[in-house]
């Protein structure tokens with residue numbers, strides 16, 4: 204049986220998972236690939252560092268040149284993360300005629316166009332299944348199995364760390380910082396977890412999915428991004444009282460322009476995404492032929508993510524075996540317009556702190572009405588003559604620009620102490 208050799212860049216959470224799977228399932232993998240897959244070298248920062256997996260000492264190197272100059276290596280797997288030096292390593296690997304597999308969503312979201320065309324020019328493969336949804340097969344189904352569809356909506360939970368945090372805050376009343384620490388220990392979070400909690404990781408993933416689904420490049424700058432750092436425990440409990448759960452959603456729609464946004468969202472507790480908990484991710488895709496399809500599974504972690512990477516390595520190996528270049532290339536055939544965020548339409552949850560005086564609620568609802576904003580629910584808690592009390596409102600669907608204009612005036616009202624939070628609602 205032919206042997207195909209792999210160079211692994213990075214041996215952290217995902218790298219160690221990939222190494223483990225290639226060792227533990229080597230016979231089955233060889234049968235499926237039609238070739239024995241062997242790791243020939245592993246790039247680490249320091250060859251004396253302790254790794255999460257036992258790697259033969261003489262495979263370790265701290266010098267990328269040893270990998271790129273190893274003529275036996277056919278496939279290079281990038282699992283160091285971030286843009287530099289990952290981008291340079293990936294481009295050099297492709298330009299040297301190696302197929303590349305990566306889990307790096309930031310790199311693909313920011314430089315996907317250049318990377319995919321470099322692979323194409325060199326007649327090699329670039330696969331990045333693990334970059335979205337961890338272990339869930341989503342890139343390949345969207346690009347290949349759903350290729351016959353015109354996709355008009357992609358919506359889901361695509362960040363495991365924030366879903367884990369929101370789940371534990373909601374179910375156990377846990378503190379944000381403690382749960383984030385736990386997510387880091389479990390290997391879910393990015394090296395810098397700000398990327399998770401500020402929504403950037405989900406935005407990279409949405410940019411990748413939308414570029415494929417809408418057949419037009421969605422640059423990361425086009426994605427509206429809000430993270431979960433402003434979500435307070437009281438928002439979670441008011442949402443519950445109103446029959447909702449709060450999830451960080453990534454939403455892409457095509458309807459008179461592409462709309463791409465990542466933000467915390469109230470969804471009805473009966474919605475299928477409301478029961479996607481912990482590190483699990485789920486993505487709905489709506490296509491004209493298939494209707495709606497949902498992808499669900501573990502969105503992060505060593506072995507699930509390793510599973511997606513190894514699947515890509517096997518596909519790349521089969522293509523090498525057959526002397527073929529794999530899948531459909533870059534699908535950004537068009538150059539579509541984007542919808543400004545102010546033009547998007549959703550319902551909103553508003554939490555205000557107001558003085559408990561007659562007339563305040565009337566003034567607020569009056570101003571909302573002037574901007575065409577009507578209300579679905581109102582909760583007012585507590586009675587205090589001198590202190591501000593919470594007022595929670597849920598609006599009907601409204602153009603975001605109208606609500607923002609109304610809130611500018613509401614903020615200035617005597618009796619309104621603060622607009623404490625504003626969260627979009629999807630039905």
Ligand SMILES: NC(=O)C1=CN([C@@H]2O[C@H](COP(=O)(O)OP(=O)(O)OC[C@H]3O[C@@H](n4cnc5c(N)ncnc54)[C@H](OP(=O)(O)O)[C@@H]3O)[C@@H](O)[C@H]2O)C=CC1
Pocket residue numbers: 212213214215216217218246247248282283284285288306307308309333334337390391392393394502503504505508
């Ligand atoms: N963790 C997960 O669940 C998932 C991760 N991903 C993606 O997979 C990639 C890897 O993530 P993950 O394994 O979690 O990250 P880790 O931080 O656990 O692993 C990255 C490893 O690469 C090493 N490294 C960084 N730069 C270099 C370099 N220049 N030369 C050699 N080694 C280097 C790091 O060393 P050191 O620690 O010393 O800096 C670390 O050991 C990222 O792109 C991430 O976004 C995708 C899906 C899920």
Ligand SMILES: N[C@@H](CC=O)C(=O)O
Pocket residue numbers: 334336337361362363364365391392393399404502503504
């Ligand atoms: N940090 C990411 C890892 C997988 O992509 C997440 O939490 O989802």
Ligand code: NA
Pocket residue numbers: 332333334335336337338339340341342511
């Ligand atoms: Na995936």
